[in-house]
Amino acid sequence: KRTWSNISTKELERQYSPSRWSRRMSADDVIKAHVKALKEGTEQARSVAQTLLNVPYGEGDGEKLDVYIPNINSLDVHLVVYIHGGYWQFLSKEESGFMAVPLVDKGVVVVAVGYDIAPKGNMDLMVSQVRRSIVSVIQQYSHISGLYLCGHSAGAHLAAMVLSTDWSQYSITPQIKGAFLVSGIYDLLPILSTYVNEPLKMTEEVAVRNSPSKLVPQLKLSSSSCQIVVAVAENDSPEFRKQSEEFYKTLEASGLNVTMEDVANTDHFSIIEKLVDGEYHLTKLLLKMMGKS
Numbered sequence: 001k002r003t004w005s006n007i008s009t010k011e012l013e014r015q016y017s018p019s020r021w022s023r024r025m026s027a028d029d030v031i032k033a034h035v036k037a038l039k040e041g042t043e044q045a046r047s048v049a050q051t052l053l054n055v056p057y058g059e060g061d062g063e064k065l066d067v068y069i070p071n072i073n074s075l076d077v078h079l080v081v082y083i084h085g086g087y088w089q090f091l092s093k094e095e096s097g098f099m100a101v102p103l104v105d106k107g108v109v110v111v112a113v114g115y116d117i118a119p120k121g122n123m124d125l126m127v128s129q130v131r132r133s134i135v136s137v138i139q140q141y142s143h144i145s146g147l148y149l150c151g152h153s154a155g156a157h158l159a160a161m162v163l164s165t166d167w168s169q170y171s172i173t174p175q176i177k178g179a180f181l182v183s184g185i186y187d188l189l190p191i192l193s194t195y196v197n198e199p200l201k202m203t204e205e206v207a208v209r210n211s212p213s214k215l216v217p218q219l220k221l222s223s224s225s226c227q228i229v230v231a232v233a234e235n236d237s238p239e240f241r242k243q244s245e246e247f248y249k250t251l252e253a254s255g256l257n258v259t260m261e262d263v264a265n266t267d268h269f270s271i272i273e274k275l276v277d278g279e280y281h282l283t284k285l286l287l288k289m290m291g292k293s
């Protein structure tokens with residue numbers, strides 16, 4: 001069987017370059033368009049929703065989050081925490097409120113979490129930051145009727161690490177009702193030898209302890225009642241598609257409540273950009289999970 005360990009570094013780097021697999025645009029253009037779409041969507045969200053920007057969840061400079069609040073008051077308020085992607089080295093919460101418009105419209109609170117991307121932050125720190133951000137959100141919004149996670153790409157990895165947390169060292173044990181893991185990486189070992197790891201500087205030990213694929217027993221202990229959606233783009237690379245399929249199968253085999261969504265006519269970037277649209281399949285699925293359809 002052909003696995004990542006007998007693929008050449010050059011081919012691994014191609015497989016782990018999402019921009020090279022888009023059928024819409026060139027690699028450079030798809031990234032430019034991605035950043036632009038996220039920025040414009042976030043501007044739109046900041047203009048229509050009430051916001052609380054730069055709310056600290058820890059002591060560090062990068063430990064801040066943005067809250068997008070519905071204008072209507074509803075009794076059962078659901079909250080979605082969005083964890084942005086960008087290979088743990090690009091993007092920030094400043095362009096990560098783009099999915100808020102259709103959700104806030106339905107009375108859902110959206111939180112965009114900031115974390116210290118590399119080279120400032122390393123993998124252990126980023127994982128610790130997103131975990132602490134969840135604890136902080138629950139402490140501040142104890143009245144909410146459901147907490148949901150959504151992460152894209154590297155953010156899907158971080159969301160899966162949140163689900164796999166041993167909360168015994170934290171002040172509370174979050175109950176996460178649902179998680180949307182979109183075009184994620186769940187086994188970090190294949191990227192160790194690639195350009196992706198240059199700013200991250202992960203050792204094998206760091207990659208193993210931060211790989212959700214190796215933490216499924218802990219995920220099962222901590223998140224047994226979480227409804228998990230593993231979503232992947234039709235035009236993600238074969239390696240990205242394999243990462244999602246294998247993680248899905250491992251979760252399924254351990255008896256978790258998980259579904260796989262292979263999203264037609266999307267690539268690594270459009271699969272998440274389209275969440276600005278209330279009619280998009282994944283937006284509707286997320287709203288349905290919260291009983292808001």
Ligand SMILES: N[C@@H](CC(=O)c1ccccc1NC=O)C(=O)O
Nearest residue numbers: 017018019020085086087090153
């Ligand atoms: N070299 C990567 C770059 C990349 O993933 C990326 C770059 C800027 C902003 C976001 C990115 N990725 C996913 O969100 C690629 O080929 O797509």
